[in-house]
Structure formats: structure tokens, C-alpha cells
Amino acid sequence: MAALNPHVPSDPVELPFRDLLPPTLPKLINEWLAEDIPSYDPAGAVVGSAPKTAFLLGKADGVLAGVPFFDEVFKQLGCQVEWHLKEGEGFKKVKHVATVVGPAKALLQGERTALNTLARCSGIATKSRRFRDIAAASGFKGTIAGTRKTTPGFRIVEKYGMLIGGIDPHRHDLSSMVMLKDNHIWSHGSITNAIKLCRSMISFATLIEVEVQNEQEADEAIEAGADIVLLDNMGGSLLGEVVTRLKQRWAGKKFLIEVSGGIDDSNLRERLVDGVDILSTSAVHQSVQHIDFSLKVQR
Structure with a gap:
């Protein structure tokens, strides 16, 4: 019997992992935003709705993962994201990874939710890529896999990070x-x-x-x-x-x-x-x- 995934992708950037995500993703992101902004946002009122531009900076070496989640956060807040890297691509500290444009308060309302998701997903992709590369360099012909020991409510992000990392x-x-x-x-x-x-x-x-x-x-x-x-x-x-x-x-x-x-x-x-x-x-x-x-x- 062949391994479950015998051909580990050499370049996960080319694979349409975004299309794997369920149509319920917007609902999930909406729940995350509702958790973080359950009522008034006085700080958002301070900065107002004037259009602003924000730079997303990678502050450590890593593999970019979690783009669809980041995109959906800012889509729901009326912002646009332009990526300067492909998902699955490695980058060095400090890298201008993306540019986000939208109302000032919306940029800041989505900031923490989007960054938390991107940071964890990219961390998992980075570690997964390292394990995949060690296995390949060792001549291992089997499959490297994650486990089900994931965070309740956040499994879809963590499993997605594994896929982007190539395991x-x-x-x-x-x-x-x-x-x-x-x-x-x-x-x-x-x-x-x-x-x-x-x-x-x-x-x-x-x-x-x-x-x-x-x-x-x-x-x-x-x-x-x-x-x-x-x-x-x-x-x-x-x-x-x-x-x-x-x-x-x-x-x-x-x-x-x-x-x-x-x-x-x-x-x-x-x-x-x-x-x-x-x-x-x-x-x-x-x-x-x-x-x-x-x-x-x-x-």
C-alpha cells in the first residue's frame, strides 16, 4: 500500500490550498472580529475613517502562511490587501510582506486578529518546512505529518499551516x-x-x-x-x-x-x-x- 501522501510537494506555492477552505470561512472570521470588538471602539473613533495605508512587515525569518484568513479579516472591514510575496514563500527579517489600504479605524480594528492568525499559521508552516527539508535531506521516502493535537476552534488555521509548509x-x-x-x-x-x-x-x-x-x-x-x-x-x-x-x-x-x-x-x-x-x-x-x-x- 502506498503512503497516504507519497509525493511531498517541492513547491507548495503552486498548489491551490486557498480553494480547500470551506464556504463558512467568512462566518468564522466574523466570529473572531465579534470576539475582539464586542461593543464600542473608542480608539477607532479617535483615528476616524480617513483612508490610510499600512505596511505589513515580517519581523523574523519565516515562511508566509495564512493569507486567506488575513485577507478575509480586512475584506470584512472594507480594506484591500496587496501581497508582495506568494503564500508558501520564505522571507527574511525585516520584509515588506503586504500593503493594506482602507479606513484608519478599520486597519486598526483588524490588526490584531489578522496578525495573530498570520503569526501562528506562518510559525507552523515554517516549522513544518524545516521538518520536511530534514526528512528530504535524510533520504526519507515516507510522509511527514502533523497530529490532531490542535487548538480548539483554530484547527483549520493550524492544519492549513502544515499544508503550506509542505507536510x-x-x-x-x-x-x-x-x-x-x-x-x-x-x-x-x-x-x-x-x-x-x-x-x-x-x-x-x-x-x-x-x-x-x-x-x-x-x-x-x-x-x-x-x-x-x-x-x-x-x-x-x-x-x-x-x-x-x-x-x-x-x-x-x-x-x-x-x-x-x-x-x-x-x-x-x-x-x-x-x-x-x-x-x-x-x-x-x-x-x-x-x-x-x-x-x-x-x-
């Missing part, structure tokens, strides 16, 4: 794929029984992934028909040995091997093992360093 966003929600973890197995009694029950309830188009703690559990999951076996918190030479044995022993079966658990910059390379189809990590989005931007209204 796989993994499943988006509990309905995207069946993942049987240790708690599911313990609650139901066995890996085999849990897989059998799931198969009776899902579509042929739905994959089943099983998290296993050791080689014996992996054997049971593969024999029971798991599409993906997740080797959790397994590293070092043991990982390579287990992966090799599983691929040899079950050569006639179609399944993928995923590795995950505590993967970060310090141990990424040792987990890029031949035979691993997917390496998933939350390091590309949890506690990730944001890329600092500022919006400067011109006098």
Missing part, C-alpha cells in the same frame, strides 16, 4: 479516520475485536489505524486487517529492527507503518527509518515559535 495534515477530526488507541483497545478487550466491530460500522472508504505498544500487538493488528499500524514511542535501533521484521513477515498484506510519540528536533533524524511510511509529530504545531509581524500605518 501532511493527518486526520482533521474523529470522523476522518478510525484511530484505535490504547484506551479504545483496553475498553473493548482486544485489538482483533475492536477492529472487527469497527469494520461492521464504517464505509469501505474509511481507514482503520491502530496504535500498538510492541511488535506482538502490531502483528495482531495487521492480521486483523488494520490499514495503518502506529508504533508509539518506539525509537533507536529497535524501531528499525521492528519495522524490517514487520515488513518482511507480512509482505503479502497491505498496510502502512506510522511512527509517533515525542518526536521533535532532537530525535527526528533517528526516527526517519527505512520502511516507515508516515512519521507524525505535534512538534510542528504545539508550542511552535510564532513568526512576528507588525502592521505600520503610514503617515
Whole structure:
């Protein structure tokens, strides 16, 4: 079975990721603005509605991501954005990234919402790009993926940042794929029984992934028909040995091997093992360093 995303894009700028976003995006942005401006805006009244121009400046090296969210914030406030970089393009500190034109109060009303979103999305894209490049330089032929450990209410932005960075966003929600973890197995009694029950309830188009703690559990999951076996918190030479044995022993079966658990910059390379189809990590989005931007209204 081929990897879920075997061909990592070399240039995510060329791909129409903006078109992936749902038609409910304006509603989401409207909710963000309502949260930040729930009532009167005295500071906005001070600056008034005279037309002004603001420069968006990138204050650290990074990869630009989150353009559609930024655009929609200012569209709802009656402003126009002109980008000087393509989304997915890297930039150096201090870079004039975009120009925003509109009423003075509107520029400042949208500033924080737009910058917060752009900063986090770009931070995730930057870290994702770094992991992707390390994997490519190491000769890794599998897929680098994020995880579902995202911020409630902000998942669409964080998954979007992974895509722009050039990695796989993994499943988006509990309905995207069946993942049987240790708690599911313990609650139901066995890996085999849990897989059998799931198969009776899902579509042929739905994959089943099983998290296993050791080689014996992996054997049971593969024999029971798991599409993906997740080797959790397994590293070092043991990982390579287990992966090799599983691929040899079950050569006639179609399944993928995923590795995950505590993967970060310090141990990424040792987990890029031949035979691993997917390496998933939350390091590309949890506690990730944001890329600092500022919006400067011109006098």
C-alpha cells in the first residue's frame, strides 16, 4: 500500500490550498472580529475613517502562511490587501510582506486578529518546512505529518499551516479516520475485536489505524486487517529492527507503518527509518515559535 501522501510537494506555492477552505470561512472570521470588538471602539473613533495605508512587515525569518484568513479579516472591514510575496514563500527579517489600504479605524480594528492568525499559521508552516527539508535531506521516502493535537476552534488555521509548509495534515477530526488507541483497545478487550466491530460500522472508504505498544500487538493488528499500524514511542535501533521484521513477515498484506510519540528536533533524524511510511509529530504545531509581524500605518 502506498503512503497516504507519497509525493511531498517541492513547491507548495503552486498548489491551490486557498480553494480547500470551506464556504463558512467568512462566518468564522466574523466570529473572531465579534470576539475582539464586542461593543464600542473608542480608539477607532479617535483615528476616524480617513483612508490610510499600512505596511505589513515580517519581523523574523519565516515562511508566509495564512493569507486567506488575513485577507478575509480586512475584506470584512472594507480594506484591500496587496501581497508582495506568494503564500508558501520564505522571507527574511525585516520584509515588506503586504500593503493594506482602507479606513484608519478599520486597519486598526483588524490588526490584531489578522496578525495573530498570520503569526501562528506562518510559525507552523515554517516549522513544518524545516521538518520536511530534514526528512528530504535524510533520504526519507515516507510522509511527514502533523497530529490532531490542535487548538480548539483554530484547527483549520493550524492544519492549513502544515499544508503550506509542505507536510501532511493527518486526520482533521474523529470522523476522518478510525484511530484505535490504547484506551479504545483496553475498553473493548482486544485489538482483533475492536477492529472487527469497527469494520461492521464504517464505509469501505474509511481507514482503520491502530496504535500498538510492541511488535506482538502490531502483528495482531495487521492480521486483523488494520490499514495503518502506529508504533508509539518506539525509537533507536529497535524501531528499525521492528519495522524490517514487520515488513518482511507480512509482505503479502497491505498496510502502512506510522511512527509517533515525542518526536521533535532532537530525535527526528533517528526516527526517519527505512520502511516507515508516515512519521507524525505535534512538534510542528504545539508550542511552535510564532513568526512576528507588525502592521505600520503610514503617515
